[in-house]
Amino acid sequence: MARVFGVVFPIVGAAAIVGGKFAEHFVAGQLRSEEITMPGAEDIEREVGIGLVSEQDATRLRPHAGMTLSSGDQARIYADHYVLSHMIFAAEKAGVPRDKATYAGVGDFAQELTLELRDEVRRDNPELGPGEVNALARAEINDPESDYSLARRIKSLHELRAENFFMGNSIRGMLLNAYGWWLLGQIAKWAGCGLIGLGAALFGGSWLGRRD
Secondary structure, three states, X not given: OHXXXXXXXXXXXXXXXXXXXXXXXHHHHHHXXXXXXXXXXHHHHHHHHHOOOOHHHHHHHHHHOOOEOOOHHHHHHHHHHHHHXXXXXXXXXXXXXXXXXXXXXXXXXXXXXXXXXHHHHHHHOOOOOXXXXXXXXXXXXXXXXXXXHHHHHHHHHHHHHHHHHHHHHHHHHHHHHHXXXXXXXXXXXXXXXXXHHHHHHHHHHHHHHHHO
């Protein structure tokens, strides 16, 4: 059995290494075709200065400054330490609590403010029924020149959710998907090397045992 597995394991290991290298090159090719470039060194320092990225994020970005994404690890760093950082910054600038700086969280926060707006509209128009109050609140939200500052803020949150978080999450999803396949390729390569080593040890041990 040792001799059998001593032959099978290296074959499986070699196949795993080939598969891992294919995944690695495929991900690299797909990322290069997107032509996504890491921010340059000067851009990173400027963005740290204005708070677009944190010092912790900058530490991860600096070794790859100015490079075109070509590996899963770079894709993850760009997604988690650049795109996400910009999304959170935009949310904080819009007054969104940090624990709600997500696509769903911004929607929930906008809904909370919408309830406040309805109360305000109801107070200003006591003669209106519930349905009319809701319709007027929606109209105020859609009016860029609304007299209600709360309505203008809700509209900006809807735009933030659609433009910043939807697009940002789409980009992050693509990049993190690439990272996942790249990581599987790396695991396959290391597992393949391990199987080849184990197979060689089993095969060599079986022949030494036979000689003894």
